[in-house]
Amino acid sequence: MKLNSNRAKIYREIWVMPHSKKLRFSDVSNLLVALGCDRHSKGGANVVFELNGKAWGMHPPHPQPYITRPYLKDLRKLLIDSGIRDSYEGNS
Numbered sequence: 001m002k003l004n005s006n007r008a009k010i011y012r013e014i015w016v017m018p019h020s021k022k023l024r025f026s027d028v029s030n031l032l033v034a035l036g037c038d039r040h041s042k043g044g045a046n047v048v049f050e051l052n053g054k055a056w057g058m059h060p061p062h063p064q065p066y067i068t069r070p071y072l073k074d075l076r077k078l079l080i081d082s083g084i085r086d087s088y089e090g091n092s
Helices: 005-014 024-032 068-081 086-090
Strands: 037-041 045-053 054-057
Touching: 005 024, 005 068, 024 037, 024 045, 054 086, 068 086
Parallel strands: none
Antiparallel strands: 037 045, 045 054
């Protein structure tokens, strides 16, 4: 699985500890779609990403566009549980 340099940078930022406070929801959304996730709206502004039987959803942040720590933890869990982390990092 290949990602362009911008998406690869965003992917790496997801795993930075302590968590990145400048990780934009729009960038993460685009990354997940590029990794093969299906994006669905689920009532109001809620967004759900699904891949390999696993799902992660959230209400896009506002007024600041950045993902908070609890959502980032859930995002990491999605990447691990759906097998994206192993397949991406195994091919990098």
